[in-house]
Amino acid sequence: MGATHLAGPVLVVGTGLLGTSIGLGLSRRGISVLLSDTSPTAQQVAQDIGAGSIYVPDSSPEPALVVVAAPPDVTASAVSRALRDHPAATVVDIASVKTSILRALQADEDLGAADLARYVGTHPMAGREKSGPAAARGELFTAMPWVICAHAGSAQDSVRIAGSLAIDLGATVHRLDAAEHDAAVALVSHFPQVASSLLASRLMNAPAHALALAGNGLRDTTRIAASDPRLWIQILSHNAPELVGILHGLREDLNRLIATLEDPQGPGALLDLAELMGEGNAGQARIPGKHGAPPQAFAVVTVIVDDKPGQIARLLTDVGEAGVNLEDLRMEHSSGHQVGMVELSVLPGRSLELTEALVERSWKVVQ
Missing domain, CATH: 3.40.50.720 (NAD(P)-binding Rossmann-like Domain)
Structure with missing residues (x-):
């Protein structure tokens, strides 16, 4: 440095x-x-x-x-x-x-x-x-x-x-400046916390058989709901003016979605749903990628890994020996099975090379 x-x-x-x-x-x-x-x-x-x-x-x-x-x-x-x-x-x-x-x-x-x-x-x-x-x-x-x-x-x-x-x-x-900062963190930090907490609160009385079906989607969207409530009470109360406007926008979107789903076969309903999901795609695509660079689409190589000590370390060693740079990693455990699926994100031009290298090393790669 x-x-x-x-x-x-x-x-x-x-x-x-x-x-x-x-x-x-x-x-x-x-x-x-x-x-x-x-x-x-x-x-x-x-x-x-x-x-x-x-x-x-x-x-x-x-x-x-x-x-x-x-x-x-x-x-x-x-x-x-x-x-x-x-x-x-x-x-x-x-x-x-x-x-x-x-x-x-x-x-x-x-x-x-x-x-x-x-x-x-x-x-x-x-x-x-x-x-x-x-x-x-x-x-x-x-x-x-x-x-x-x-x-x-x-x-x-x-x-x-x-x-x-x-x-x-x-x-x-x-x-x-202070106002710009508070507006920015209300959107990218405080609002996600509130959304995650509200989502997780719907699980309080969920039946066990429903939660047994949960995958990474639910875990990802509720992860920060485990944050310290004492700290967030202070943060949200101090930045309430900036957060309220965002929540009003969310309420408008929810009302729009509810009205559409109350008559899902009505005129324009499917188009409205497509637009709503498309707006989400467009917003997510604006989040900066690795090291703050512009967002970039990566290829995902999925590997089945036995749930026992040393497997992830061995997999990462083999990825390194293949000479392919790992851009991101996600792991999802398979419910009811002693295996997990590891998603390795790499540059699109390197996915085939990595797949072949891992298969040669006896890994089970999902095609």
Whole structure:
């Protein structure tokens, strides 16, 4: 990655998954990291796994940068405190909402323009299904988007430092204002969470024999429904204005679909269904592909794999030895059978080559 851009010490306030991951990533780059958390246990775990050393007021060195990694409902107060306690430091937060936090800080009578000049809102678009410092990974932000949301009063030096934090952690920097950010994440992050949760809620009283038929389609669309409700209550309440408009649009689409299905043989019904599904195809096709590149259609090679230790590792080794780059991988277990089907996505021109190589290595490839 080249030379380190940040100068330490960096104080990380909040040692959950993201805060500890930031500490791990910076520490591995030789940057001095200090850790602070209201939970002594979380703070100690973060230190024990190498994310930094525990911050001791009046004893630890003054930070050049403070990263507030707190839940959205306390982020503004934590940023305000950091700006007042560390008058020479740039202060950034990594909360997933930006407008409500900025407004709270601008309305804070304890902060002046010079204080707010040192504040920059940011949001790394990264995470895991697990939470807490023990789940942290120093590589969590590698190649992931990190949004820098400078406000009108942000000092250029503070904006540069915020960008350097993202770059030093391997992220790709995107620059939006707070309103643009909140509108974007409402559509690509918060709305999918709500849709997944609503879908999964319909399964609460589903009969067991119906759920036994579930495949990857249901698993894929409900995966994020397992997210922490406590965090999402805060996120959704803070970004409600942006989300409501999207939900109104969804309600219109649902009403349209319901009206069509109530008379599926009526005039224009089949055309309307085709248009609705086609609109979904068009929207899905706009999602960027690998490494943020334009979406690209891949060929899928499906391999039947026995459900026993070492099979996936052997398959991936054989793919590598065939010299074919793997673009994506999905696996689906066959209900009632001790086998799984692994879907290997490759460039269209390499699918036949990969198929022949795997068959030669005694794999069962679905033609």
